[in-house]
Amino acid sequence: MKLGLRLTLPAQVLVLFISVFPLLMQLYISLTDWSPLSGAPWPRAWEFWNSFANYTDIPGDRRLWAALGRTLLVMVICVPVEFLLGLGLGLLFVEDFPGKKLAYSILIMPMMVVPAVAGYMFFMLFQSGGPVNDLLSVFGPVTIAWLSDPWLALVAVMVADIWQWTPLMFLILLAGLVGVPQDQLRAATLLGASPWQRFRTITLPRMKVIITIALAIRAIEAFKIFDTLYIMTGGGPGVATETISVYFYKITTNDLIWGYVAALALFILVSLSIAAQFAMKRMAR
Amino acid sequence: MTAIHLQGLTKRFGPFTALQPMDLEIRDGEFLALLGPSGCGKSTTMNMIAGMEKPTGGRILFGDRDMGAVPMARRGVGFVFQNYAIFTHMTVRQNLDYGLRMAGVDPGPRTAAMAELLGLTDLLDRPSQGLSVNILQRLAIGRSAIMEPAIFLLDEPLSNVDAAFRAVMRTELKSLQRQFRQTMVYVTHDQLEAMTMADRIAVMDHGVLQQVGTPLQVYNRPANTFVARFLGAPGMNLLPGHAVQSGSAVQVDLGPIGLTPPLPGPASGPVTYGFRPEEVTLDPASPLKLPVTHVERIGARCIVHLGPVKAVFPAGTEIPSGVVGFTPGKPCLFDAKGGRI
Numbered sequence: 254m255k256l257g258l259r260l261t262l263p264a265q266v267l268v269l270f271i272s273v274f275p276l277l278m279q280l281y282i283s284l285t286d287w288s289p290l291s292g293a294p295w296p297r298a299w300e301f302w303n304s305f306a307n308y309t310d311i312p313g314d315r316r317l318w319a320a321l322g323r324t325l326l327v328m329v330i331c332v333p334v335e336f337l338l339g340l341g342l343g344l345l346f347v348e349d350f351p352g353k354k355l356a357y358s359i360l361i362m363p364m365m366v367v368p369a370v371a372g373y374m375f376f377m378l379f380q381s382g383g384p385v386n387d388l389l390s391v392f393g394p395v396t397i398a399w400l401s402d403p404w405l406a407l408v409a410v411m412v413a414d415i416w417q418w419t420p421l422m423f424l425i426l427l428a429g430l431v432g433v434p435q436d437q438l439r440a441a442t443l444l445g446a447s448p449w450q451r452f453r454t455i456t457l458p459r460m461k462v463i464i465t466i467a468l469a470i471r472a473i474e475a476f477k478i479f480d481t482l483y484i485m486t487g488g489g490p491g492v493a494t495e496t497i498s499v500y501f502y503k504i505t506t507n508d509l510i511w512g513y514v515a516a517l518a519l520f521i522l523v524s525l526s527i528a529a530q531f532a533m534k535r536m537a538r
Numbered sequence: 539m540t541a542i543h544l545q546g547l548t549k550r551f552g553p554f555t556a557l558q559p560m561d562l563e564i565r566d567g568e569f570l571a572l573l574g575p576s577g578c579g580k581s582t583t584m585n586m587i588a589g590m591e592k593p594t595g596g597r598i599l600f601g602d603r604d605m606g607a608v609p610m611a612r613r614g615v616g617f618v619f620q621n622y623a624i625f626t627h628m629t630v631r632q633n634l635d636y637g638l639r640m641a642g643v644d645p646g647p648r649t650a651a652m653a654e655l656l657g658l659t660d661l662l663d664r665p666s667q668g669l670s671v672n673i674l675q676r677l678a679i680g681r682s683a684i685m686e687p688a689i690f691l692l693d694e695p696l697s698n699v700d701a702a703f704r705a706v707m708r709t710e711l712k713s714l715q716r717q718f719r720q721t722m723v724y725v726t727h728d729q730l731e732a733m734t735m736a737d738r739i740a741v742m743d744h745g746v747l748q749q750v751g752t753p754l755q756v757y758n759r760p761a762n763t764f765v766a767r768f769l770g771a772p773g774m775n776l777l778p779g780h781a782v783q784s785g786s787a788v789q790v791d792l793g794p795i796g797l798t799p800p801l802p803g804p805a806s807g808p809v810t811y812g813f814r815p816e817e818v819t820l821d822p823a824s825p826l827k828l829p830v831t832h833v834e835r836i837g838a839r840c841i842v843h844l845g846p847v848k849a850v851f852p853a854g855t856e857i858p859s860g861v862v863g864f865t866p867g868k869p870c871l872f873d874a875k876g877g878r879i
Contacts, residue, residue: 434623436621439610439619440617440681442610442611443588443616443682444636444637444640444685445637445640445641446637447611447640455625458627459627
């Protein structure tokens with residue numbers, strides 16, 4: 254055996270157990286009707302073999318496609334809003350102003366709040382008799398049932414996501430903004446460029462990589478949105494705020510159809526990998 | 539073309555004074571070098587002229603226009619940064635015509651003409667990332683020059699360039715300035731650059747303007763001991779002594795070294811006796827005597843250390859050993875505070 258291989262063998266075995274083994278296990282279960290209640294331990298799942306039946310069920314699963322659509326909707330609304338807010342705040346914070354340090358600490362606090370706590374917080378805020386309605390009552394008496402209206406519940410969930418994750422966007426973009434060479438900005442100013450022209454011709458091109466990274470991180474995270482949302486609405490009313498993660502969680506814990514869940518998870522993983530590849534190639538250009 | 543007037547210009551950073559109130563007239567079309575060691579306030583002065591920093595006090599006028607309220611984008615100043623600040627994500631052409639594009643002017647022929655002048659024509663469509671320092675430098679100058687600014691400021695533009703190219707650039711910069719006929723302010727800590735290119739040199743130290751004059755005036759008639767020591771390589775020899783009046787002339791008692799030949803002018807008390815190393819001649823009959831302690835032979839010249847004194851001779855000069863007599867030429871006298879008498 255080569256020395257290199259011998260030295261890395263323990264790590265290789267570990268990686269095998271962490272990533273390859275579960276994947277194979279998942280693939281195996283996805284080809285069966287096995288569930289924890291079927292009376293046999295998982296290695297004997299072949300007793301419930303149903304070949305590709307789980308996979309052929311996927312196209313007809315209307316609840317899945319609705320959840321996927323909702324997840325994508327949350328993603329395409331939350332991520333751009335977080336990006337624009339984060340960029341705006343970043344541009345504000347590259348300049349000095351009195352009270353900057355304090356404002357900075359307050360701004361990044363939402364990111365440090367445990368998502369479950371944030372979930373309860375927004376659950377309270379959006380009650381019919383809660384502070385949000387009280388605030389809106391300034392314009393006249395309102396009793397909006399935020400969390401029991403299908404669309405408003407989705408809005409509330411997105412507000413919570415934007416509140417919690419704009420700080421991360423802000424931090425990443427601020428790091429990028431600070432890294433734009435001051436001399437180049439000054440040189441552009443001396444050549445007569447207006448602030449907007451400087452932003453467009455110097456700042457933005459220099460931030461390309463960091464913007465790509467920030468958007469990618471948030472897009473991936475937004476796709477997996479779960480904890481805050483689940484505590485606020487539990488995916489409801491009905492299935493109105495059911496995202497991919499919530500749907501998976503429900504059919505795993507309530508319906509216990511593990512073979513189908515395994516097939517679904519593999520399907521999503523493969524489709525996402527293809528989509529990500531495609532997106533990365535486009536962004537690189 | 540515009541003259542620059544600095545009137546009582548001052549800059550403080552908190553408790554630290556970077557620039558004591560400074561008055562300086564930079565004439566229309568003049569090449570002025572701001573010369574001094576690092577931290578002397580020369581870059582601060584230039585940043586204030588460009589509008590990058592706000593003065594704590596005093597005024598800056600271009601011609602008869604007060605620039606106090608004019609932001610840096612409107613000052614019409616060309617500025618070449620020490621690191622050139624080239625927009626590395628753009629091509630050479632995009633760098634060169636940046637100012638024109640931002641102003642909404644069609645760059646067309648002006649870019650081509652500027653590229654031709656600076657020998658950048660073949661590189662126009664190359665990305666500016668990874669070009670050699672020599673090219674970046676010309677590009678930085680061209681990018682500012684294309685805007686035809688009345689005033690051109692250069693912040694140590696040659697400090698990153700290798701020695702051989704520096705000599706070429708000195709000539710090139712000077713001829714560019716003659717072509718453009720702009721008022722140029724050139725910040726440097728390299729006296730050779732200042733001496734060879736500048737019409738006048740402003741020597742600064744610790745935020746204080748020490749002396750302004752043509753290169754030869756500053757070299758031959760330094761206003762104080764700082765200027766005397768800073769200019770020349772090696773700098774002027776400065777020996778502490780005691781002035782002794784002899785008739786209408788003065789002699790300086792240098793202690794164990796001896797009594798100097800008489801100088802014109804009244805002086806008394808403790809003084810500093812200065813003379814250039816190039817002006818020293820060996821003379822066994824001289825009353826001034828010192829031992830030869832070290833000889834540096836550096837190609838065309840040799841530098842002889844006579845204790846605290848340095849003397850420069852042509853390469854082949856025969857240097858005796860032991861104690862020698864020497865005569866300083868063109869001596870200067872400075873008072874106890876370092877000012878020239």
